[in-house]
Amino acid sequence: MSYNRELAFNLRIRGLSEEEVSETLDEVRAHESATGSAAEDEFGPAKEYATQFPKAKQRSRGAMIATVGAALAVAYVAVGLVILPFMGVDIRDFVGPLELLPALVLGLGGVLAGFLPTTFGRFHAHTGDAGPAASPAAVSALFGNDQFPGTCSGRAHGFDHGPGPQPRGRIGFRAGARPLRRVGRHRTPSVRIADDH
Amino acid sequence: MGEIDWQQELNRAALPHAVLAVLSNGESHGYAIIEFLKSHGFARSKGGTLYPLLKRLEDQGLVEYEWQHVEAGPARKQFSLTEQGRVELQRAAAAWRQMDESLAGIRANRQERQ
Numbered sequence: 001m002s003y004n005r006e007l008a009f010n011l012r013i014r015g016l017s018e019e020e021v022s023e024t025l026d027e028v029r030a031h032e033s034a035t036g037s038a039a040e041d042e043f044g045p046a047k048e049y050a051t052q053f054p055k056a057k058q059r060s061r062g063a064m065i066a067t068v069g070a071a072l073a074v075a076y077v078a079v080g081l082v083i084l085p086f087m088g089v090d091i092r093d094f095v096g097p098l099e100l101l102p103a104l105v106l107g108l109g110g111v112l113a114g115f116l117p118t119t120f121g122r123f124h125a126h127t128g129d130a131g132p133a134a135s136p137a138a139v140s141a142l143f144g145n146d147q148f149p150g151t152c153s154g155r156a157h158g159f160d161h162g163p164g165p166q167p168r169g170r171i172g173f174r175a176g177a178r179p180l181r182r183v184g185r186h187r188t189p190s191v192r193i194a195d196d197h
Numbered sequence: 198m199g200e201i202d203w204q205q206e207l208n209r210a211a212l213p214h215a216v217l218a219v220l221s222n223g224e225s226h227g228y229a230i231i232e233f234l235k236s237h238g239f240a241r242s243k244g245g246t247l248y249p250l251l252k253r254l255e256d257q258g259l260v261e262y263e264w265q266h267v268e269a270g271p272a273r274k275q276f277s278l279t280e281q282g283r284v285e286l287q288r289a290a291a292a293w294r295q296m297d298e299s300l301a302g303i304r305a306n307r308q309e310r311q
Contacts, residue, residue, distance in 0.1 A: 030228075030273035031244040053249060
């Protein structure tokens with residue numbers, strides 16, 4: 001595995017966004033070309049260099065929906081079974097004899113609804129119009145995260161470009177992917193699409 | 198026996214301060230920062246030290262960057278200091294002065310025994 005590939009792999013494992021991964025690789029490449037020395041001499045082993053970057057907390061949209069559902073369920077229990085009885089109101093007058101059922105519905109509903117964007121997103125990524133046959137969704141599934149945008153192959157971010165001009169462009173993001181974190185001021189997007197797929 | 202490499206110990210502690218100071222004199226890119234530090238008596242920092250530091254400073258809002266496209270070779274980040282970075286540089290300078298005074302005071306005064 002080339003240095004860049006190994007670095008990209010380890011940065012992704014740490015949960016960095018594709019934009020951050022690609023910027024880090026750009027930096028390494030620019031530094032390499034400025035110093036004329038090998039990346040490993042300047043940055044140390046790829047795996048160790050990756051640990052210099054703080055692990056990103058990953059939270060998919062699905063997890064967020066599930067969390068909201070769970071919070072609503074807890075709120076229902078708190079209000080319906082703790083606060084209302086104090087005020088002399090019986091929640092069973094409103095929801096029937098199964099007083100915990102609404103909490104169950106909220107909780108389960110959150111989990112189910114939470115799975116939908118993720119599942120739909122994966123499906124979308126798999127059938128993305130610009131996507132290559134090699135499935136990023138499979139890679140995504142392998143790592144259990146949604147860090148792999150649907151329209152780029154692993155090859156596109158392996159950064160084994162030849163010496164020729166490198167095409168630039170914006171990569172697409174599938175539904176359900178979390179928005180990119182701001183990484184700095186940009187004149188151009190730094191994420192590249194390989195020209196060979 | 199083994200001597201302590203004071204230079205190295207201090208380099209590590211002073212690097213964020215030094216990077217802010219370099220950028221306060223104008224925007225610069227990673228390699229140029231390293232070369233500038235080296236020409237001013239710092240031990241040569243490696244890319245593996247400098248870039249994560251720059252990223253940390255950026256996350257803290259002290260530096261920002263733009264991509265600069267050069268004729269030959271890959272694009273590089275051109276870093277500059279933010280207003281907040283300037284304020285932090287002044288605070289760093291004050292902290293360093295205070296540390297220097299403390300050390301001088303400790304060296305000069307005999308410890309009072311009780």
